[in-house]
Amino acid sequence: MAQQTETRITKMFDRLKAEGRGGLGTFITAGDPDYDTGLEILMGLANAGADMIEFGIPFSDPMADGPAIQASSLRALKKGMTLAKTLNMVREFRKQDDVTPIILMGYYNPIYIYGIDIFLADAKEAGIDGYIVVDLPPEEENELCKPAIAAGMNFIYLTAPTTDDERLPRVVENASGFIYFVSITGITGTKSATSADIAPHLERIRKHTNLPIAVGFGIKTPKNAADTVKVGDAAVVGSALVKVITDNLDENDNPMPGIAPKVHKLVSELAAGVRSVNKRIGA
Amino acid sequence: MTKHNTYRAGADEDGHFGIYGGRYVAETLMPLILAVETEWNKAKSDPDFWKEFHYYMKHYVGRPSPLYFAERLTEKFGGAKVYFKRDELNHTGAHKINNTIGQILMAKRMGKTRIIAETGAGQHGVATATVCALFGLPCIVYMGATDVERQSPNVFRMNLLGAEVRPVTSGTGTLKDAMNEALRDWVSNVDDTFYIIGTVAGPHPYPTMVRDFQSVIGDEVREQMQEAEGRLPDTLVACLGGGSNAMGLFHPFLDNETVEIIGVEAGGKGIDTDEHCASLTLGKPGVLHGNRTYLLQTDGGQILDGHSISAGLDYPGIGPEHSWLKDRGRVNYVSVTDNEALDAFQLCTKAEGIIPALEPSHALAHVAKIAGSYPRDHLLVLNMCGRGDKDIFAVAKHLGIDMGDTDQG
Known part of the structure; x- marks a missing residue:
């Protein structure tokens, strides 16, 4: 197993354990629906109850994402969002919050084109704690995983229901921070799995690693989130938050007033769901 | 991965051709x-x-496809002997x-x-x-x-x-x-x-x-040229979208260093405009659709749309092995414009009675440029990878001919 660098991510999971509860991860696409509104949404996530923030790098071809996140990516790009501006937003966030972990999530090409060494330096300085890069499986670990760990950040691997026992050791070998379990075989925001579906997979994964496990894809409601943290260490919600943005745009994709508070309201509800589950040993 | 004495050993066990390919x-x-x-x-x-x-x-596709000596075009170009590999005669009309x-x-x-x-x-x-x-x-x-x-x-x-x-x-x-x-x-x-x-x-x-499935094209050409001329061809020309017909023709000849190999990309309205599909000529390496390869993309790594009159060449990437062959200098990649391809389409139709698809019309447009500069005994093979029936409406539109209600093609 990879050397476990201490980051805001590992500290957060330690805190959750001490508090005896599961965590809430929230995904939004950087710069959706535009830079200013996106920043307002980002700034309020932790106060609304998000334990960690997955911050999506907009990409023209998000092939593991469903319609909601695809559209959010294209909206952000249309408004001129870039990876450099994404890091700027994180710098803004860090001025007020040095505790909540931020994980950049997305596809490899924008990072590759930015240049790995300079990107890792800029991201670290901006306050990024880890990476989830959908199209970098362990087979391509030399690209970003190993350099990111060497630079003192976490590289989080996805595991899926299709990741069988034979393959799991390979996937967790260099994983750090936590394991992200993709709870369905599908794209984001479509199907949903029940905690009964998820539990056997998590049990399987835990035989191969001591890392905490966050569960994502298809978690939409406070009840889904609560069910998820009964078996997982954290629940990640993305498409449902993005949908709040989508539902509050005018015909030109410009944000209608009050969009950020609406996103934050759903985050609070999800957080309440997550916090309703007591995970203290023996509870 | 690849031994120094061969271009044909890739990909390595992780699927890489040099820095290209992958998973x-x-x-x-x-x-x-x-x-x-x-x-x-x-x-x-x-x-x-x-x-x-x-x-x-053999029995369903109709292979081997003929290697046809295009005598009238050869005369017209006044240089190399131009052969067509007739993959447009396959069942379904393409490679x-x-x-x-x-x-x-x-x-x-x-x-x-x-x-x-x-x-x-x-x-x-x-x-x-x-x-x-x-x-x-x-x-x-x-x-x-x-x-x-x-x-x-x-x-x-x-x-x-x-x-x-x-x-x-x-x-x-x-x-x-x-x-x-x-x-x-x-x-x-x-x-x-x-x-x-x-x-x-x-x-x-x-x-x-x-590549290994499409290599049936090049394997046949090698045999057929041996039969027709008693030797290897001197130049191979094929068009590239993703690059499968080209790779199928090229791959069996990569280690025959006397064979000149040319891949022709879609130059669209011109490679000095924004509307083209010349990934190898103007793109840069990036990661999309499971592999690293040359891609048309912005400075920020967002993928751009390609443009070509030929929908079959309209892909902003290219097979990773082509990217590797470009960097190694084994294959020469060039581009021709929509208009040059349209001219070649009409030329071939009138001179040979073969209506080519717009994709190989690109390859032919490049052949028209270079054939005259070769000696008469120079053997050139063009991969006629598709027939043009599907394209007649698009061509009519560009020629300003009204096909009535069927103008959608």
Whole structure:
């Protein structure tokens, strides 16, 4: 197993354990629906109850994402969002919050084109704690995983229901921070799995690693989130938050007033769901 | 990976051609990709697999396709002896069927019962729908909404063959988005589905697998040229979208260093404009659709749409092995414009009585530029990889001819 660098991510999971509860991860696409509104949404996530923030790098071809996140990516790009501006937003966030972990999530090409060494330096300085890069499986670990760990950040691997026992050791070998379990075989925001579906997979994964496990894809409601943290260490919600943005745009994709508070309201509800589950040993 | 004395040893065991290729896919797909690779490693050394492949090549596709001496064009160009490799005479009218036969045999070996594919112009979609009809498997073809409109005869052909064509409106609604959507389908249907990729791109092992199926083209040319002229050809020319017909012609000759090899990309309205599809000429290396390769992209790494009069060349990437061959300098990659291709289309039709697809019309346009500079005994082979019936409406439109109600083509 990879050397476990201490980051805001590992500290957060330690805190959750001490508090005896599961965590809430929230995904939004950087710069959706535009830079200013996106920043307002980002700034309020932790106060609304998000334990960690997955911050999506907009990409023209998000092939593991469903319609909601695809559209959010294209909206952000249309408004001129870039990876450099994404890091700027994180710098803004860090001025007020040095505790909540931020994980950049997305596809490899924008990072590759930015240049790995300079990107890792800029991201670290901006306050990024880890990476989830959908199209970098362990087979391509030399690209970003190993350099990111060497630079003192976490590289989080996805595991899926299709990741069988034979393959799991390979996937967790260099994983750090936590394991992200993709709870369905599908794209984001479509199907949903029940905690009964998820539990056997998590049990399987835990035989191969001591890392905490966050569960994502298809978690939409406070009840889904609560069910998820009964078996997982954290629940990640993305498409449902993005949908709040989508539902509050005018015909030109410009944000209608009050969009950020609406996103934050759903985050609070999800957080309440997550916090309703007591995970203290023996509870 | 590649020994210094060969260009034909790639990809390495991780699917790389130098820095290109690889397996850049979501974890959900990784086990499937690895399963395809394991099965492919077995199939490619199984004589029975190839026996069955060649059975269909001969009796269903109609191979070998002729190597035809284009005498009238040779006279016109006044230089090299121009031969056409007549892959437009294959069943379904293009080289695409070589690959779809191979991959459906793979799907059968793996016990998969549902087939998906992406298509641009519709040629690969038709070739996939055809083999699905032949083997009685359900077929879903993802096609950019823009292309569905532009290529309605091919949509109808696919429907007749029993395939479901799903128009893709996500992203920019073009071939790259159709490929994204096919990958999304595959992620969602991992148990029963085989993805028949139409070109020498995608995650390992697709680039090598598709190449090995399409290499039937070059293998035949080698034999046929030996028969016709008693020696190897001197120059090979083929067009490139994703690059499968070109790779099929080129690969068997890569280690014959006397053979000059030229790949022709779609220059669209000109490579000094924004509307072209010259990934190798003007793109830069990036990661898309499971592999690293030259891509048309912005400074920020966002993928751009290609433009070409030929929908079959309209892909912003290129097979990774071509990227490697470009960097190694083994293949010379050039581009020709829409207008040059249109001229070549008409020239070939009138001079040889062969209506070429717009894709090989690009290759022919380059041949028209260079043939005159070679001596009379110089043997040049052009891969006539598709027939032009599908393109007559697009050509009419560009020539300003009103085809009435059928102008959609």
